[in-house]
Amino acid sequence: MSENSFDYVIVGAGSAGAVLAARLTEDPSVRVLLLEAGGGGDDWLIRMPLGFLKALFKPGYTWPYWTEPEPHMNNRKLILPRGRLLGGSSSINGMVFMRGHSADFDRWAQMGCKGWSYADVLPYFRKMERSWRGASDLHGDDGPLSVTPNATKWLLHDELMAAARNAGFPITDDIHDGDEEGVGRIELTIDKNGRRASTYAAYLKPAMSRPNLTVLTNAMTQRVLTEGKRATGVEYRHDGQLKTAMARREVILSGGTYNSPQLLMLSGIGPAAHLREMDIPVVHDLPGVGENLSEHPRTPVLFEAAPVTFVNELRFDKATLSVLRWYFLGTGPFARQVNSANPVLRTDPRLVQPDIQLWCNPVTLNAHLWFPGIKKRPPHKLTADVILLHPESRGRVFLKSPKAEDHVGIFLNLFSAPADFATARAGIRIARKIYATSPQAEITGKEISPGAHINSDEALDEHIRATSTTTQHPLGTCRMGAGPMAVVDPQLRVIGMEGLRVIDASVMPDETGGNINAPTIMIAERAADIIKGKVLPADEPRHQGEEAA
Template sequence: MEGQFDYVIVGAGSAGCVLAARLTEDPGTRVLLLEAGGGADHFLIRMPLGMMKAMLKPELTWRMMTEPEPHLDNRRLFLPRGRLLGGSSSINGMVYMRGHSGDYDRWAQKGCRGWSHADVLPYFRKMERSWRADNADYGHDGPLPVTKNNTQYLLHDELIQAVANAGLPVTDDIHGGAEEGASLVELTIDEKGRRASTYEAYLKPAMQRPNLAVLTNALTRRVLVEGGRVTGVEYEHDGQVKTVRAGREVILSGGAFNSPQLLQLSGIGPAAHLAEMGIAVVHDLPGVGGNLSEHPRVPVEFAAKGPVTFVNQLRFDRAVRAVAQWYLFGSGPFARQLNSANPMLRSDPRLSQPDIQLFSNPVKLSAHLWFPGFIKSPPHSFSADVILLHPQARGSVRLKSAHPRDLPAIRLNLFDNEADLITARAGLRLARQIYATEPMGSLIAGENIPGADVTSDPAIDAHIRATAGTTQHPVGTCAMGTGPGAVVDPELRLHGLAGLRVVDASIMPDVPGGNTNGPTIMIAEKAADIIRGRSLPAINKNERDAA
């Protein structure tokens, strides 16, 4: 730990692990990676179906909560974020999505030059080791395994057929083919049935390099600024406060909550708020902590007609056998995810791309192990939660105090506008339509949540306000762009101060239409090339297909 590093990366999450691995491919570049949490070699992390237990373990997560949400009956929402090597990629649901091509073209239209779909597609391909070995639209030799879900116990075929019978689109390839419809779920799980976090895929293979230092249980307190330039960071480790200098740059990769919090703790952010917290203003940058965007999730649940769901696999003796099968062979029901399919749909046919995702599972995620005569079985049910892919609501991340160990004040402001309510209502009605259509219709005994009698707009809105949650996809709080609310430029350099970049989900101008872990990894891949002064040639897929 002695001496100066070229780069100090704060946060060993989905982006930080990628950056550390890519930058140290140059043996002449010295990198220090600081992580507030610990290691990621826990049994529940490696086994895919351990995700729900891992997400709830305090030693693995930042236990964040929103402030009372004014448009959700003043409820506070739980926002667990990974606090370990790999960050949230070590505890998430492992669903792999790139997002719609139009999402990135809109980024470019907003002034983010170099971030159109043609610009980012090479980096998605660079990072992927896809199961679609014969498909030119995917990468095949990248660090990140992308495998298809095992649908044996998930009633996948029935759901896909119901979507088709309801007159809605189905696609074999949500990324390389039609970017709309119900499809097979792809996962960041390796060929041995183990979770493929960015720690496993990127950082762990690089940790033997002499030019990479990784320090865990190191909480960064602030960045250091001298003469208009960020020169290093102050961090706490083993009860001592220490400093380290960065010869080239400090890179923040703490995510959409931690990165803006650290900037504000360092005196970088909205001047009035910093003054309110008693923090000397180093650089007035109003956009820090603003523009928070998240995919809202509205619960929808149907009762199954008989014992046909994944609850069967949670019977204690079967679960023990499934764990053994996973451990020995990397296969079986615990070696994959629970998602039946991933319908990406338009709530209005006039829209240019899907605005609704249905989180379809043949079991409640809260279901538990059971055994006849000892522990009662969970109810057999289907969930089809409605996810808004392009919400208009925007929230904020602000300090609660000037102490680095105090978690920030997070306000999502979900459903603060009529447009998002209209979209959610339409999505709920789409879910009802699909699950009433054969062959799913024959498997359904009735609607548990919100209930078949909840039909009017006011009644559905009341359900939304009483039950809506999140998908754990926060972005946007250090937004990339050129306008007055932007925090970083298209090369991810902080506006107004030299020597600092932000590379994580916080730089997204708005949330992509899909799960955000894949796009965050892509951002880090592209950022590593930007930092090294190079780029991959753009790929215009539409022009290539036309040719």
């Protein structure tokens, strides 16, 4: 057997690729090569949960992507950090664990994604979970991925919960009960020792000693090799040399929403006219590659606060002790995240599911360590940013050159749909209502942004245009389904090709109602079983509150 020949070659060791490599090599007869353009994932800043505040923008950990000028956001360019290391974005993200609403996956099935309804995917959410709640018809307790509750101490969680209840919004004990609505305790991918549970730590690292798994870091894939309409391997650059790896069965792209369509197009698979513009020979005309780009836009809402926020934990002496407490005991404020809560709500009761999420923090993300007389204390502030869960706006990813090392063009086209402005405005008004309600009101000071005087639709729209950004939840550029713009079929095979799949967030045909790391891992779990031919049967659980017949 040739050293450069494998059963499967997986490109990208992120939220999906790390899972696939671990699952496929459970069969000792299957030989897998996993290529990662970035480095390792064992840095203490990665492992310590609160380290994400620095890791998310640290050079060396990320692809420093930027959007093209966004025409509906005052032509601003937005930064789009994506993980470039083992574990991908699961190694740098905020660790929030949200599956999405059951209706999201049922909508996928209605869009031509047979086998991806809520009943189909629930067994895989259970399979991947090691939930603090224990085993039930909704949760798993023996999966690789640790899911734990966020802290309530230090984070003003109880005050926010009580204010939301008093303001008339629903409270939930389990945001994953299939209804996914209300205000509840945040769940995080953090293990029992207080370490980040990235897909590298949870899936890949335990599998790396297997003789049938080869993992190469700092290996930049250049293109997929093809013979006619069949993928046969990949070309990649490693240690300054151009190398090839052959795939006896399949090449699997798990580069993520920006990199997977880029690699398809660099390989001659994509919109033919665009490929010709780049002087790339057309292997297969697939017009949907790079289209359907979707993202959860986020609009900031910011308040002054009483001197009781997380800023107090950033005093240098307290922070030093907290780092030591995390390192030796796996506990304390640095062993968790800084979210007070992430309320998932409807801006209109007539909606069938929530359309906004509030990102509530008792500190701003640019707050720094401080000490009296040496470094000035950051001001006490509260954030209640409005996130659109189901925006109508869509963008695209396109090549700017025929070289893999050059970044793609990313045009999010946020707020191109007027309905998205209306949803964001309604979300701002809901955030104001909650933060003006007792007992949260006793902590909340003057509104800084947009400002209490900003009330008209026109003024709020200008705030949205001038300040909104993303939540780093891109998806959809290799959408699964049927029809002329689909890129992969429900088995995640690239339509019109053989021996080639895309398995990552780019295949999602539409948004999920929350953070996308959990559904991306679910996609990889189910895809691994599709490849093995051992898909779990669909399951219809009872929702909480329902009694057995």
